[in-house]
Amino acid sequence: MLYHTLMLLSRIICCLPHSALLTLGRGAGILYYKFIKKQRERAVRQMMEGLGIPEEEARRLVKESFVNLARNMLEIFYMPNLNEKNYKEYIEVDHMERAEAALAEGHGVVVLTGHIGTWEWLSAAFSLAGYPATAIAKTQPNQQYSKALDELRAKIHMEVFSRGSSELIAAAKALRQGKLLGFLVDQDAGPGGAFIDFLGKTASTPMGPAVFARKYNAPILPCFILRRPDGRHRVTIGEVLRYEDHGDTDKDLYDLTVRMTRILEKVIRENPTQWLWFQKRWDTPPERKREKHHTVKAIKEQGKQ
Numbered sequence: 001m002l003y004h005t006l007m008l009l010s011r012i013i014c015c016l017p018h019s020a021l022l023t024l025g026r027g028a029g030i031l032y033y034k035f036i037k038k039q040r041e042r043a044v045r046q047m048m049e050g051l052g053i054p055e056e057e058a059r060r061l062v063k064e065s066f067v068n069l070a071r072n073m074l075e076i077f078y079m080p081n082l083n084e085k086n087y088k089e090y091i092e093v094d095h096m097e098r099a100e101a102a103l104a105e106g107h108g109v110v111v112l113t114g115h116i117g118t119w120e121w122l123s124a125a126f127s128l129a130g131y132p133a134t135a136i137a138k139t140q141p142n143q144q145y146s147k148a149l150d151e152l153r154a155k156i157h158m159e160v161f162s163r164g165s166s167e168l169i170a171a172a173k174a175l176r177q178g179k180l181l182g183f184l185v186d187q188d189a190g191p192g193g194a195f196i197d198f199l200g201k202t203a204s205t206p207m208g209p210a211v212f213a214r215k216y217n218a219p220i221l222p223c224f225i226l227r228r229p230d231g232r233h234r235v236t237i238g239e240v241l242r243y244e245d246h247g248d249t250d251k252d253l254y255d256l257t258v259r260m261t262r263i264l265e266k267v268i269r270e271n272p273t274q275w276l277w278f279q280k281r282w283d284t285p286p287e288r289k290r291e292k293h294h295t296v297k298a299i300k301e302q303g304k305q
Contacts, residue, residue: 001144002145002148003144006145006148007148010077010079011080013074013077013078014077016078018090022231024070025070025073025074026067027070028070028074029063029067029068029070030063030067032070033062039278040062042277042278043062043066044058044277046277046281046282047061047272049200050201050268050277051269052200064273065272065277068227068273068274071231072117072118076118076149079120079155079156082124082156084129087124087125087128089232090232090233091121091124091233092232092234092235093125093234093235094234094235095237095238099180099221099223102221103178105219107216107217108174108176108177108180108216109218109221110175110181110183110213110220110221111135111180111182111221111223112220112222112263113223113225114184114185114224114275115275115276116224116225116268116271117224117225117227117233118225118227118233119184120158121225122224122225123135123156124156124158125225125235126180127157127158128156128157133159133179133182134171134179135159135181135182135183136160136161136182136208137160137161138163138187139163171212172212172215175212175216175218181212183209185205185208186264186276187206187279188203188282188283189205189207190284190288194257196258196261198265199265199269201282202282203282204283205257205261207254209256209257210253210254210256210257213241213242214245214256217243219240220240220243220256220260221237221238221241222241222260223237224236224267226271241256241263
């Protein structure tokens with residue numbers, strides 16, 4: 001039932017002009033901010049702590065972040081309207097030549113990104129331009145929602161692998177085949193993550209991008225999609241990062257993860273209304289940290305597949 005409802009909603013939304021989505025998104029975002037108290041207050045608290053700003057300013061910025069989120073969600077349902085001929089009407093890309101050069105190396109490309117802007121449309125910027133785009137994402141709790149989301153992603157030729165599942169083997173294969181493999185690295189990684197300062201507090205940070213970059217000698221490309229003032233989008237592609245082998249694999253993976261975290265943190269600080277501030281980003285306390293990261297073991301086990 002939920003699947004059919006969501007797909008019907010998508011068909012209705014696709015009948016609207018994009019400008020109408022922006023208007024609807026503003027209204028929905030303001031209502032969300034007003035009535036969803038738990039997420040609103042968590043977002044305000046975490047923004048105050050993360051940016052070191054007063055409550056009044058945090059509430060103003062969080063309200064705008066809820067508007068952006070509502071617009072983002074509507075745009076996910078709008079994805080069937082995107083195609084190879086029209087996507088540039090909605091998305092502009094800075095430095096696509098960096099992605100082309102990274103892909104030309106032939107080892108696949110690890111894409112570093114997060115829940116910033118309409119992150120699903122970041123994939124469209126590559127896939128609709130003719131580049132093979134895949135991503136690793138957290139498994140959705142509702143199977144019908146997952147089915148609808150996967151079908152919408154398929155409309156833009158996007159393939160997604162579930163984090164923490166056997167699908168990671170398929171993700172590794174995609175990288176070996178020379179594809180783009182995206183990682184959203186701004187979620188809590190549990191006891192096995194790297195505990196790194198993030199926006200002023202220690203957070204368990206995913207090490208997947210560093211692990212895959214090391215294992216497959218793949219360049220890492222920081223890519224983020226940001227909403228412009230006119231409501232459309234700009235994709236920024238940063239300079240390539242690489243795994244550096246200094247003889248201590250665990251430390252080298254950790255140091256690379258720190259470098260990537262600083263890039264993500266800078267983008268969030270510069271665009272505070274475009275990140276999901278109510279995420280439970282700091283849920284795993286440092287005292288739950290595993291003494292030994294799982295990453296080196298995972299590399300060896302994955303290599304046996």
